[in-house]
Amino acid sequence: MSSPHTSIANPRDQDFETRLRAAKDGAEWAWAEIYRDLAGTVTGYLANRGAAEPEDLTSETFLQIARNISTFDGGESAFRSWVFVIAHRRLIDSRRARQRRPETLTLSDPMGGAVGDVEEEALNRLTTVELQAAFEKLSESQCDVLALRIIGQLTLEETASVLGKRVGAVKAAQRRGLLALSQHLDLDGVTR
Amino acid sequence: MRFPDDYMGEMGTSKTLDQEIELLLAGTPIEGGRLSDLAPVVGVIRTQWTPAPPEADIAHFARSAASAVKMNQSPATAATTLQRRLAVPRLGLTPRLATVALTILLMSGTAGMAMAADSAAPGDALYGLDRAFEAVGIGSGSTEERLDEAVALAAQGHSGEALEHAIQGLRRDTGDSSEAAVTALTTAAQSLVETQDTADAATAASIRVTVLLTYVAENIGIDEGTDGREFGQGVAQLARDIGEGDDPTGAQDPVVAPAPGSGQSNNPGPGAGNEADEADDGAVPGNGNENSQNNGNSQNNGNSQNNGNSQNDESGDGQGSDPPVESPSVTAPGRGNDAPEDSPSATAPGKGNKP
Numbered sequence: 001m002s003s004p005h006t007s008i009a010n011p012r013d014q015d016f017e018t019r020l021r022a023a024k025d026g027a028e029w030a031w032a033e034i035y036r037d038l039a040g041t042v043t044g045y046l047a048n049r050g051a052a053e054p055e056d057l058t059s060e061t062f063l064q065i066a067r068n069i070s071t072f073d074g075g076e077s078a079f080r081s082w083v084f085v086i087a088h089r090r091l092i093d094s095r096r097a098r099q100r101r102p103e104t105l106t107l108s109d110p111m112g113g114a115v116g117d118v119e120e121e122a123l124n125r126l127t128t129v130e131l132q133a134a135f136e137k138l139s140e141s142q143c144d145v146l147a148l149r150i151i152g153q154l155t156l157e158e159t160a161s162v163l164g165k166r167v168g169a170v171k172a173a174q175r176r177g178l179l180a181l182s183q184h185l186d187l188d189g190v191t192r
Numbered sequence: 193m194r195f196p197d198d199y200m201g202e203m204g205t206s207k208t209l210d211q212e213i214e215l216l217l218a219g220t221p222i223e224g225g226r227l228s229d230l231a232p233v234v235g236v237i238r239t240q241w242t243p244a245p246p247e248a249d250i251a252h253f254a255r256s257a258a259s260a261v262k263m264n265q266s267p268a269t270a271a272t273t274l275q276r277r278l279a280v281p282r283l284g285l286t287p288r289l290a291t292v293a294l295t296i297l298l299m300s301g302t303a304g305m306a307m308a309a310d311s312a313a314p315g316d317a318l319y320g321l322d323r324a325f326e327a328v329g330i331g332s333g334s335t336e337e338r339l340d341e342a343v344a345l346a347a348q349g350h351s352g353e354a355l356e357h358a359i360q361g362l363r364r365d366t367g368d369s370s371e372a373a374v375t376a377l378t379t380a381a382q383s384l385v386e387t388q389d390t391a392d393a394a395t396a397a398s399i400r401v402t403v404l405l406t407y408v409a410e411n412i413g414i415d416e417g418t419d420g421r422e423f424g425q426g427v428a429q430l431a432r433d434i435g436e437g438d439d440p441t442g443a444q445d446p447v448v449a450p451a452p453g454s455g456q457s458n459n460p461g462p463g464a465g466n467e468a469d470e471a472d473d474g475a476v477p478g479n480g481n482e483n484s485q486n487n488g489n490s491q492n493n494g495n496s497q498n499n500g501n502s503q504n505d506e507s508g509d510g511q512g513s514d515p516p517v518e519s520p521s522v523t524a525p526g527r528g529n530d531a532p533e534d535s536p537s538a539t540a541p542g543k544g545n546k547p
Contacts, residue, residue, distance in 0.1 A: 023257075023261070024261065025261070026257075026258040026259070026261035026262040026265070027258060028254040028255060028257075028258040029254070031253060031254040031257035031258055031261075032250050032251065032253070032254035034257075035245060035249070035250050035253045035254060035257070036244075036245065036250050039245040039249070039250075039253070040242040040243050040244050040245060041242045043242070043243060043245075044237075044241040044242035044243065047241065048241060059253075062253060062257065063256070063257070063260065065257075066256070066257035066258075066260040066261055067260050067261075067264055069261060070261075070264065070265075128240065128241075131233065131236070131237065149217055150217065150234055150237050150238065151237060151238070151241055151242060153217075153238070156214075171206075171210050171213075172206075174213055175206060175209050175210065175213065178213060178216075178227055178230060179226075179227070181230065181233070182226075182227060182229050182230050185229075185230075185233065
């Protein structure tokens with residue numbers, strides 16, 4: 001599968017197997033690596049999708065992963081999907097529990113990432129708030145797809161499996177979503 | 193705007209766009225492409241919206257996760273073994289007693305949560321983790337902390353939860369005294385099940401559990417140099433005491449309880465043999481089960497409600513909705529209850545899940 005992150009996955013397939021086995025045996029180092037790798041993207045995903053307490057939900061997600069690791073069998077890609085399946089369900093459960101629409105994102109202000117020149121200039125204008133506002137104009141399913149693909153860095157297939165959609169539907173959603181995002185952000189004159 | 197609304201109309205264009213999207217998301221956007229404006233957006237989202245977890249969080253999680261895994265392994269194994277023993281008809285145990293015993297063993301110490309206030313406070317980076325893990329009673333604080341919490345729990349009368357809380361804490365440790373303590377506490381938990389058929393007996397047992405846990409908390413590891421022999425004998429004795437009917441304060445308890453470890457114990461700890469005074473209680477090895485038959489219907493009934501599911505641990509159902517934090521009931525549901533909802537399809541969702 002030629003995916004955005006197979007560049008990470010390929011040389012580490014064996015590493016992952018070792019790590020998974022160690023995780024199942026309760027080795028702390030393996031769990032540290034898993035958390036280091038995925039906690040940030042999970043938190044980002046949950047925050048973007050309107051979780052009230054993204055950190056708490058992340059903790060719950062990973063706790064559940066730890067408790068159920070014995071039931072998991074598969075490679076790194078499958079593992080990432082599994083993690084996001086759990087995160088996604090946690091998210092839905094928490095929304096259901098709160099019985100209302102997702103709240104606005106409460107991300108900290110951009111701290112100035114490692115970007116340069118033109119991009120930096122663009123990003124200075126592109127505050128987190130604006131970005132999130134643009135996201136919120138998208139449909140729920142477009143948001144789901146884009147959050148998993150951009151923040152979660154999942155492949156098409158992984159995203160489809162997390163959301164229980166067909167790959168074709170994911171493709172359509174991301175096409176529409178990205179085009180709409182591009183329009184909403186009105187980047188003209190920023191990067192040109 | 194640049195893109196007309198009917199942009200998606202054409203298949204060929206969609207395909208091209210799909211390819212561009214893949215490149216964009218792979219971090220190698222097409223120069224001058226339709227979505228090249230979004231390249232910095234993707235970059236900023238990935239760098240700024242995915243906060244790297246602090247090292248402290250990672251270490252904290254790793255510890256908690258590792259103990260969660262081990263906890264899931266060992267009690268499950270122990271429970272299966274115990275269940276097999278208890279369920280065998282020739283032992284004459286009612287299924288209810290078996291399930292009560294199992295429940296006690298499987299209880300995840302939820303009751304401890306309220307008081308297991310770890311050092312992290314709301315707003316701290318670790319608070320979320322602490323809360324999540326404490327919700328199911330694992331990974332909070334050091335073993336010493338757990339033992340202290342267990343003593344406090346026992347003092348409040350939550351003997352079963354206290355024992356389980358302590359056992360969970362001790363399981364993370366290696367060393368002779370920890371093993372001896374786990375053995376003794378497990379024996380105590382079993383005895384506790386058998387001695388709860390009157391309020392007096394329950395109170396007596398509760399006091400003895402507090403005494404036992406206090407002893408463990410204060411003395412564990414103290415004589416590690418001598419293989420923890422003295423400590424091991426101490427805890428074993430105190431654990432055996434729990435099964436004895438008489439009130440630790442001196443009043444005679446009317447109920448004759450079977451000696452701990454006489455029938456079902458799989459823990460022949462140091463000095464676990466029956467002593468003369470225990471024989472007076474009518475409990476001889478292999479005989480305790482007959483006595484305990486009647487105990488199955490005691491005040492523990494509530495617990496047994498939770499039981500049938502304990503086999504479902506690995507069912508991979510995953511459709512449930514209540515996160516463990518939402519079930520703060522004192523009679524902690526066995527792990528079997530909240531686990532199934534926690535296990536969304538374990539078979540590689542990346543592969544076979546397409547409708």
